[in-house]
Amino acid sequence: MIIKIFHTELRNAEIQFDDKNEKSEIKESSATWTLLCIPKLVEIQFQPFGITPKLWIDNFLINFWLADVQQQDHKIIIPIGNNFFEKYRARDGQGRLQSLGLNPDPILVDKIVGRNFHQQLVDEIKLKLDEKRHFN
Amino acid sequence: MKNAILINLPLTETLYPSASLASIIPIFKSNNYQVEVIDLNLELAEEFLTEEVDKIYSWCELTLDNLEFDLEIKLSQWLEHKMQYILDDSINVLAVSVFSIYSVKISKLFFKLLKNTKFTGLIIVGGNGVSSNLNSTTNNKSHGEDLLQNELVDHVIFGEGEQSLNCLLQGEQHPGIDVNTPIQIENLDTLPKPDYTDFDFDRYHDQRLLITGSRGCVRKCTFCDIELTWPKFRQRSAQSMFEEIVEHRLKYNINKFEFTDSLINGSVAEWIRFNDLLANAKAKDKDLENISYTGQFICRDEQSQKPIMYELMHYAGCRQITVGIESFSESVRNDMKKKFSNAAIDYHLEQCAKWAIPNIFLMIVGYPTETPADHQSNLDAVRRYKIYSDMGVIFMLRWGLTMHIYKDTPLFKSANDYKIDILKDNNLDALYSWVSDLNPGLDFLERVRRRIELHELSYNLGYHQPNTRNELQSILSLLNEYTVKQNKKTWILEQA
Numbered sequence: 001m002i003i004k005i006f007h008t009e010l011r012n013a014e015i016q017f018d019d020k021n022e023k024s025e026i027k028e029s030s031a032t033w034t035l036l037c038i039p040k041l042v043e044i045q046f047q048p049f050g051i052t053p054k055l056w057i058d059n060f061l062i063n064f065w066l067a068d069v070q071q072q073d074h075k076i077i078i079p080i081g082n083n084f085f086e087k088y089r090a091r092d093g094q095g096r097l098q099s100l101g102l103n104p105d106p107i108l109v110d111k112i113v114g115r116n117f118h119q120q121l122v123d124e125i126k127l128k129l130d131e132k133r134h135f136n
Numbered sequence: 137m138k139n140a141i142l143i144n145l146p147l148t149e150t151l152y153p154s155a156s157l158a159s160i161i162p163i164f165k166s167n168n169y170q171v172e173v174i175d176l177n178l179e180l181a182e183e184f185l186t187e188e189v190d191k192i193y194s195w196c197e198l199t200l201d202n203l204e205f206d207l208e209i210k211l212s213q214w215l216e217h218k219m220q221y222i223l224d225d226s227i228n229v230l231a232v233s234v235f236s237i238y239s240v241k242i243s244k245l246f247f248k249l250l251k252n253t254k255f256t257g258l259i260i261v262g263g264n265g266v267s268s269n270l271n272s273t274t275n276n277k278s279h280g281e282d283l284l285q286n287e288l289v290d291h292v293i294f295g296e297g298e299q300s301l302n303c304l305l306q307g308e309q310h311p312g313i314d315v316n317t318p319i320q321i322e323n324l325d326t327l328p329k330p331d332y333t334d335f336d337f338d339r340y341h342d343q344r345l346l347i348t349g350s351r352g353c354v355r356k357c358t359f360c361d362i363e364l365t366w367p368k369f370r371q372r373s374a375q376s377m378f379e380e381i382v383e384h385r386l387k388y389n390i391n392k393f394e395f396t397d398s399l400i401n402g403s404v405a406e407w408i409r410f411n412d413l414l415a416n417a418k419a420k421d422k423d424l425e426n427i428s429y430t431g432q433f434i435c436r437d438e439q440s441q442k443p444i445m446y447e448l449m450h451y452a453g454c455r456q457i458t459v460g461i462e463s464f465s466e467s468v469r470n471d472m473k474k475k476f477s478n479a480a481i482d483y484h485l486e487q488c489a490k491w492a493i494p495n496i497f498l499m500i501v502g503y504p505t506e507t508p509a510d511h512q513s514n515l516d517a518v519r520r521y522k523i524y525s526d527m528g529v530i531f532m533l534r535w536g537l538t539m540h541i542y543k544d545t546p547l548f549k550s551a552n553d554y555k556i557d558i559l560k561d562n563n564l565d566a567l568y569s570w571v572s573d574l575n576p577g578l579d580f581l582e583r584v585r586r587r588i589e590l591h592e593l594s595y596n597l598g599y600h601q602p603n604t605r606n607e608l609q610s611i612l613s614l615l616n617e618y619t620v621k622q623n624k625k626t627w628i629l630e631q632a
Contacts, residue, residue, distance in 0.1 A: 061492035121608040
């Protein structure tokens with residue numbers, strides 16, 4: 001797993017996971033670490049305090065809310081674990097639904113969220129296909 | 137006092153105000169008209185039941201031949217009721233936007249009903265739909281020409297409306313007025329900026345404004361008819377697009393913008409300049425920092441679109457792009473003349489992942505040359521790109537209604553080369569029911585089978601698929617029509 005942070009003012013950065021600490025050289029305002037394991041939790045401390053660095057995990061720019069990243073003045077805490085990507089996706093779907101407010105119009109949900117299998121319609125279409133093939 | 141009414145007919149987007157009307161409002165105002173906007177598209181969605189709206193949409197989208205009798209009566213009465221607004225003596229001009237071919241059916245009904253009213257003002261109709269032709273195999277007249285011939289309207293504006301409308305309101309002639317031989321506007325920077333002051337933003341679900349950066353396309357994809365509307369690609373200057381966004385942000389307090397362009401990056405150089413301008417302005421001015429935009433984008437390789445472009449798009453506020461990938465089979469895309477490789481898709485996704493740019497991928501199931509192996513390429517890619525869906529980079533995947541052929545597209549014109557007999561498999565509307573003798577296994581039923589297989593796999597892997605309900609309903613309607621007509625045909629044969 002490759003973790004990278006970037007901020008134009010970044011001077012120092014250190015990563016902590018599974019009782020290990022690793023500093024990183026700052027190159028072009030960014031720090032990069034390659035982890036050989038998938039830790040449950042990663043903390044990245046940085047200087048100067050008070051900046052909000054951009055964060056990439058495996059070359060994906062990470063949305064802090066979707067990844068449940070906690071930001072403090074001097075560090076960010078990233079819950080990773082084996083299901084990081086699944087959790088990210090789940091929160092994304094949840095966020096899309098929440099953006100429509102309470103009791104949203106089903107048409108709008110289908111248009112904006114689009115996570116409905118529509119079993120009945122699929123079954124009807126399959127039935128029609130079978131009928132038609134049989135007919136031919 | 138209002139003396140001109142501008143109407144937006146279904147079927148268009150209900151999420152935001154009509155840019156078509158907003159772009160002609162300055163023309164009316166500069167000719168001393170006071171306008172009122174009636175968005176019948178929005179009002180229909182608000183005032184009909186969901187299942188009624190579904191049926192009306194299917195009817196508008198040509199996947200349902202006729203509305204049920206009761207619903208047709210209800211729709212007619214509703215339109216007549218809405219017409220009360222325009223019967224006021226003060227109204228001199230009624231301008232109606234027929235946005236696309238999907239507005240043609242309801243516009244026929246609208247103008248037929250309008251003819252029965254006492255309205256005596258000038259009736260002008262425009263929009264891309266007036267150049268459309270619903271019965272392309274039997275009738276060469278466009279919808280606009282039909283309206284004129286049947287004396288249902290006074291004037292039709294074909295093609296781009298801004299200059300023609302201005303001339304019409306001033307009593308002058310201009311190509312494109314009442315004759316389907318419009319000329320293109322060469323310099324888009326000379327057009328007035330759209331005016332949204334007459335729209336009530338609170339009525340729209342998503343407060344965003346449309347912006348047009350270019351017209352036309354730099355590609356000539358075989359299935360696409362954009363070249364009929366805009367033969368030549370024209371690009372606004374980066375400075376002009378940037379100024380419009382800033383002006384509208386400050387005037388309407390709207391931060392979200394959507395480009396109407398067929399592709400926002402037709403001119404890579406101008407697109408980079410625009411993003412550079414906007415990114416810099418956002419970094420310096422707090423009032424602008426929440427500006428974001430969405431638009432349609434073309435996939436290209438790294439040589440053509442360097443990583444810096446994606447980075448600038450991120451900082452400029454790109455929140456979503458819609459990309460016509462069409463097929464994950466490179467061979468099918470080559471046949472479509474899409475002109476990008478599988479490596480280009482990989483590169484594009486990597487860059488979008490790096491800069492958190494969500495994509496809506498538009499797909500076509502069952503292009504005439506699509507073999508089972510090509511279909512398998514689609515299935516394989518859906519599995520391979522799952523991580524991009526999980527991370528929201530493939531924000532949505534849209535498989536559509538299966539391949540359908542529009543009149544006068546390059547594919548339609550080369551139907552003989554593909555051995556496609558448009559009329560041969562004519563149980564359905566010809567647009568959907570074609571079959572190619574070069575690939576006879578790919579009939580409509582096989583296309584639907586592939587479409588459903590892709591739906592199932594995409595759903596199971598967690599992809600978001602917008603408007604699926606609507607699309608599946610339309611596919612079912614097409615299948616029902618197919619069956620009914622096939623049965624009728626058999627019955628006729630039996631009787632004979």
